[in-house]
Amino acid sequence: MMCRSRKRPRTIARTDRSSHSARSHTKMTSSGRLRQAEIPMLMSEQADVPLGEVDPEIVRIRRIGKRLFDVANCIVTLGSTAPDSSSAGALSASIETAFCYSVPLSGEPVVVTDTRNDQMLARHRLVVGAPYVRFYAAHPIYNQDRVLIGAVNLIDYAPRIFRDSDRQMLADLAALVEREMQVRSMSALQLDLQRKNKSLRRKSLIDPLIGTWNRGAIMRILTIEAIRCDKAGAPLSLIVADLDYFKKINDTYGHPAGDAVLVKVASRLRSCIRPQEALGRYGGEEFLVVLPGSSINTAMAVAERMRRAIASQPEAIGDTTLNLTISAGIASTDLFPSATTEELISRADVALYAAKDAGRNCVMRAQPDLS
Numbered sequence: 001m002m003c004r005s006r007k008r009p010r011t012i013a014r015t016d017r018s019s020h021s022a023r024s025h026t027k028m029t030s031s032g033r034l035r036q037a038e039i040p041m042l043m044s045e046q047a048d049v050p051l052g053e054v055d056p057e058i059v060r061i062r063r064i065g066k067r068l069f070d071v072a073n074c075i076v077t078l079g080s081t082a083p084d085s086s087s088a089g090a091l092s093a094s095i096e097t098a099f100c101y102s103v104p105l106s107g108e109p110v111v112v113t114d115t116r117n118d119q120m121l122a123r124h125r126l127v128v129g130a131p132y133v134r135f136y137a138a139h140p141i142y143n144q145d146r147v148l149i150g151a152v153n154l155i156d157y158a159p160r161i162f163r164d165s166d167r168q169m170l171a172d173l174a175a176l177v178e179r180e181m182q183v184r185s186m187s188a189l190q191l192d193l194q195r196k197n198k199s200l201r202r203k204s205l206i207d208p209l210i211g212t213w214n215r216g217a218i219m220r221i222l223t224i225e226a227i228r229c230d231k232a233g234a235p236l237s238l239i240v241a242d243l244d245y246f247k248k249i250n251d252t253y254g255h256p257a258g259d260a261v262l263v264k265v266a267s268r269l270r271s272c273i274r275p276q277e278a279l280g281r282y283g284g285e286e287f288l289v290v291l292p293g294s295s296i297n298t299a300m301a302v303a304e305r306m307r308r309a310i311a312s313q314p315e316a317i318g319d320t321t322l323n324l325t326i327s328a329g330i331a332s333t334d335l336f337p338s339a340t341t342e343e344l345i346s347r348a349d350v351a352l353y354a355a356k357d358a359g360r361n362c363v364m365r366a367q368p369d370l371s
């Protein structure tokens with residue numbers, strides 16, 4: 001434990017045993033100064049106050065430091081920029097905090113046993129004026145990349161003696177803050193990775209052109225829903241819908257116009273289904289709609305709604321207005337209770353071809369005689 005001393009102490013004591021002079025103070029802090037511009041003061045998320053002032057974990061460490069060293073205050077400064085005197089942060093920060101931020105951040109431990117004898121601090125306005133800081137010690141805090149990110153500071157209003165054991169304790173306290181900051185950056189990193197992972201996963205499931213589920217994703221949805229419906233004893237129906245004469249659109253207006261048509265059609269089809277139902281791109285201009293819990297009659301109604309949604313209104317693509325239609329084939333476990341998902345798709349496909357044969361712009365249900 002550090003001992004209080006009212007005796008006139010040595011001018012400056014440093015943990016760097018090679019530097020005993022007051023001059024070396026400036027030298028030692030210069031490395032910290034170089035880095036200052038890189039690290040703005042870390043502010044809390046909730047308010048415009050320095051993180052070290054409000055963060056519960058840091059405040060706890062500060063409380064331990066204050067008690068351990070029996071000093072007026074133990075401050076954790078994170079980042080090196082002094083609070084702007086006009087900011088809310090500066091207003092809410094204590095005068096001791098303002099003092100600590102005003103001392104250049106050093107990459108080495110600093111111990112000033114009496115500020116009045118210190119070349120740099122003797123003329124500091126908070127030393128010559130209220131609150132008359134007399135003792136100052138700081139231990140740097142580094143992040144896991146060994147970048148200087150702040151310091152644990154001790155302040156008192158009387159000169160102090162600072163023993164080797166005190167230096168060690170201050171180093172231990174700084175290590176606690178470093179650990180806390182590392183845990184934080186790890187969880188921030190993890191959150192970031194999770195977010196990126198989620199977005200990558202999503203991208204791998206979505207068709208980049210039309211924004212619906214891609215073929216792999218809609219097939220997976222179909223498999224999962226088939227198992228779920230089977231367990232629940234509920235029907236499962238699906239629609240295979242295909243744009244009519246799409247090749248002609250590509251050939252006449254160009255591939256980009258064809259792409260635009262696909263985007264518009266997908267959007268109209270999506271507006272016809274409920275959230276628990278899924279729309280995916282099964283092939284070039286072919287869509288697969290999975291309707292868990294829907295009977296064949298409901299699926300027929302949904303497909304008919306889709307057909308009308310496309311045919312009822314021409315689509316404007318650039319300067320051109322196109323009359324579009326789709327044909328659709330429907331299959332359901334209502335009709336084929338023991339069919340696999342592949343069989344259901346193939347039944348719906350056969351029905352789709354029947355719809356095309358029947359002149360297009362129509363909806364057909366799969367029938368045993370159509371297989």
Ligand SMILES: Nc1nc2c(ncn2[C@@H]2O[C@H](COP(=O)(O)OP(=O)(O)OP(=O)(O)O)[C@@H](O)[C@H]2O)c(=O)[nH]1
Nearest residue numbers: 242243244245246247248250255258259284285356
């Ligand atoms: N623009 C565009 N065209 C595509 C895309 N994928 C497939 N196609 C085109 O879609 C067309 C499909 O032509 P077909 O299979 O003959 O079908 P269709 O002309 O619609 O005729 P029916 O289905 O019989 O009515 C082909 O010209 C493909 O090149 C795509 O992503 N973008």
